[in-house]
Amino acid sequence: xxxxxxxxxxxxxxxxxxxxxxxxxxxxxxxxxxxxxxxxxxxxxxxxxxxxxxxxxxxxxxxxxxxxxxxxxxxxxxxxxxxxxxxxxxxxxxxxxxxxxxxxxxxxxxxxxxxxxxxxxxxxxxxxxxxxxxxxxxxxxxxxxxxxxxxxxxxxxxxxxxxxxxxxxxxxxxxxxxxxxxxxxxxxxxxxxxxxxxxxxxxxxxxxxxxxxxxxxxxxxxxx
Ligand code: AP5
Numbered sequence: 001x002x003x004x005x006x007x008x009x010x011x012x013x014x015x016x017x018x019x020x021x022x023x024x025x026x027x028x029x030x031x032x033x034x035x036x037x038x039x040x041x042x043x044x045x046x047x048x049x050x051x052x053x054x055x056x057x058x059x060x061x062x063x064x065x066x067x068x069x070x071x072x073x074x075x076x077x078x079x080x081x082x083x084x085x086x087x088x089x090x091x092x093x094x095x096x097x098x099x100x101x102x103x104x105x106x107x108x109x110x111x112x113x114x115x116x117x118x119x120x121x122x123x124x125x126x127x128x129x130x131x132x133x134x135x136x137x138x139x140x141x142x143x144x145x146x147x148x149x150x151x152x153x154x155x156x157x158x159x160x161x162x163x164x165x166x167x168x169x170x171x172x173x174x175x176x177x178x179x180x181x182x183x184x185x186x187x188x189x190x191x192x193x194x195x196x197x198x199x200x201x202x203x204x205x206x207x208x209x210x211x212x213x214x215x216x217x218x219x220x221x222x223x224x
Pocket of ligand 1: 013014015016017018019020021022037038039041058059060062063064065066070090091092093094098129130132133134142143144145147148168177203204205206207208210
């Protein structure tokens, strides 16, 4: 398998683990395309597309969007020109079926996943983070009321967009998302461990420290 200088990295972790927060920083630093399945679904909802409406009906209940729909969307996205240096997947794959479909698609292109970074955080911390999160309606950058306040209240530091609380961050839906994560996404930890690709990162540290650990893990894997 040869990735021809490209890097294919997956960020794995529960809702609220910090995948989106770290993905923005890492993708920028390494020149990778940040592909976040949840962000893509929210963009589809904002555009009023049929895919967006299908996704909304699952997301508002805290359930996963069906594999068929999700896989088609992501496999289409990973061939875009901005993926030339590599990709950083955030929120995908989330089921064994998605992981196998991704492996197959990459294998057909003579490529493969280099590394899966599993950001591990305790359940209490996850629920606390989700209830304190605000995101930008425009660029989806995440903020929180404890560690990462925007410079101007209610406005995104990056694009000036309006900050809002995601409807699926309400406690009942957030708990459902965590249940779904443990039932449907946790098996991926074994899948990628067996493939020799998984590295566990302590996501309970401060944002900057987690970022340094993630960058160091990528550096070790690619020999830099
Ligand atoms: P998605 O948007 O992917 O949400 P998620 O995986 O549930 O993840 P989150 O965005 O909630 O958390 P995160 O890990 O990115 O944390 P963040 O960095 O924001 O998915 C939403 C829905 O879309 C799913 O429920 C499903 O319906 C559907 N979907 C998406 N992908 C799918 C797929 N592949 N298959 C099927 N359906 C799919 O951080 C959280 C908060 O904590 C922020 O406020 C942040 O500032 C703060 N924070 C981050 N790191 C730290 C730290 N180290 N210390 C303190 N605070 C921190």
